Amino acid sequence: MKTPIPYYLGQILESVRDEDGGEVAEYIPELANADPDKLAVALCSSTGHVYSAGDAEHEFSIQSISKPFVYALALQELGLDAVRDVVGMEPSGEAFNELSLGRDYRPVNPLINAGAIAVNQLINGVDSSVEDRNARLNEYFSRLAGRDLSVDAGVADSELNHADRNLSLAHMLRNYDIIKDDAHDAVLSYTHQCAIRVDVRDLAVMSATLANGGRQPVTGDKILDADVCRLTLAVMSSCGMYDGAGRWMAEVGIPAKSGVAGGLLGTLPGQLGVATFSPRLNESGNSVRGVEAFKLLSSDMGLHLMSTDNRVGTHPIRSKEEDEDHAVIHLQGHINFSAAEAILYELQGYDLDACRVALDISQVPSLNRVGRRMLKEGLRRLREGGNEIAVIDPDGTLTDRELSDGTVVPLADAEDYHINGEDVRD
Structure with a gap:
């Protein structure tokens, strides 16, 4: 991607x-x-x-x-x-x-x-x-x-x-x-x-x-x-x-x-x-x-130093699970620009060919405007590259799932992406 x-x-x-x-x-x-x-x-x-x-x-x-x-x-x-x-x-x-x-x-x-x-x-x-x-x-x-x-x-x-x-x-x-x-x-x-x-x-x-x-x-x-x-x-x-x-x-x-x-x-x-x-x-x-x-x-x-909602996202990828057909990237913390940039940078390095890819945001309390925009565009580009995409969002944190091409990011249940593979992150 x-x-x-x-x-x-x-x-x-x-x-x-x-x-x-x-x-x-x-x-x-x-x-x-x-x-x-x-x-x-x-x-x-x-x-x-x-x-x-x-x-x-x-x-x-x-x-x-x-x-x-x-x-x-x-x-x-x-x-x-x-x-x-x-x-x-x-x-x-x-x-x-x-x-x-x-x-x-x-x-x-x-x-x-x-x-x-x-x-x-x-x-x-x-x-x-x-x-x-x-x-x-x-x-x-x-x-x-x-x-x-x-x-x-x-x-x-x-x-x-x-x-x-x-x-x-x-x-x-x-x-x-x-x-x-x-x-x-x-x-x-x-x-x-x-x-x-x-x-x-x-x-x-x-x-x-x-x-x-x-x-x-x-x-x-x-x-x-x-x-x-x-x-x-x-x-x-x-x-x-x-x-x-x-x-x-x-x-x-x-x-x-x-x-x-x-x-x-x-x-x-x-x-x-x-x-x-x-x-x-x-x-x-x-x-x-x-x-x-x-x-x-x-x-x-959300760069303004005096902003009351300028919470910095650190270590936004909690873990990644995968098998031959699926990959789930588990995110965490507030997603602002810095967090979204780190997520997108990591996604570039993953081997996700022909995989069903889901972003699990169940541990994400909030996304600011640019963080939401960046994640959605990353998902759209993954789909454009041949991946099936989805978000695991049990709390409805991603309030706007419409992508830039007018389509909508599908929702998925965690059970749909249950993987017994090894967690690749500490």
Whole structure:
């Protein structure tokens, strides 16, 4: 069975494709040439399963999405007290490139440009050369993505040729002894950080690394401490979407970070990372279609951190029984997106050729909307592949058994699927 999750992500993209508001970032010539119709989404579970739809192979510069990850690296290398000496943790209420500092002359948070420039100067030590700092950042971002990443030299040069505002911020930071390096070198290193090339799959994996307590879920590489990830996600939740952060947390409800190339990243702690790409930006500098896609994903998948019914499904497959003609997969616990994803992933690995397959949900107290949708689509695809399908549902938990093709999942009694085979799970 082929998992339906990429199809589901494709439907999200189609739902927002006609949103044509906003403009590309015209103040950076290289970004002004971006194709405004590009659209992509990717998701990575905490178990390292990556799904995508749309223009997922299209690369773009990471821009400000780099900021929380560099902040996390500074926390990892130096600790909170040393990082807090140069940057605060509070929302600014101002534009991301505002020429202002806090009352103590520190940037108010690490996700506005002034704060990001200050944090960049901590990486590899304050006495590091630009070349060594850039090499350290390249190595770090490549570990996060699980592949070798490179800098888009054209974007970097374009930004440096129009860097007057960032240079002004760097001179202001240097004036108050927040940074020690030459202002031009500071901006050069920061611009390199923002010009690293990624695609949405890279961002989803990077985001899932934060969700996973610092362990890269695909490679298994332990990159950051769990406390570092917690602090980073906390700052993202209040500052990641600039002066749209309050609306974002109310409507979407997950820590997030945007970039002016059109990338948008969100993290559901303990579960998954999500990323979108669409170059048209709103007045806050956030991707118009990306924001709308995240609203749909949050509503449909139950991602909002403040949701009162956001119960996490863990170990959703209790056991599997089978003989030559039948297979029963016994499920358990609340079925949300993460649980449904794990079930569908396991089903792909089972040998179910020409078998009668039943999902036993007698130990499932509830399914949220996307969990129900994913399970039903998985059953439909099993039937499409030649299997007879059914659900064992004595309590009527699956309230809507209609499939996407208009047919209905048959009900079965447990006795109909009585198997004397060996339980293959602990």
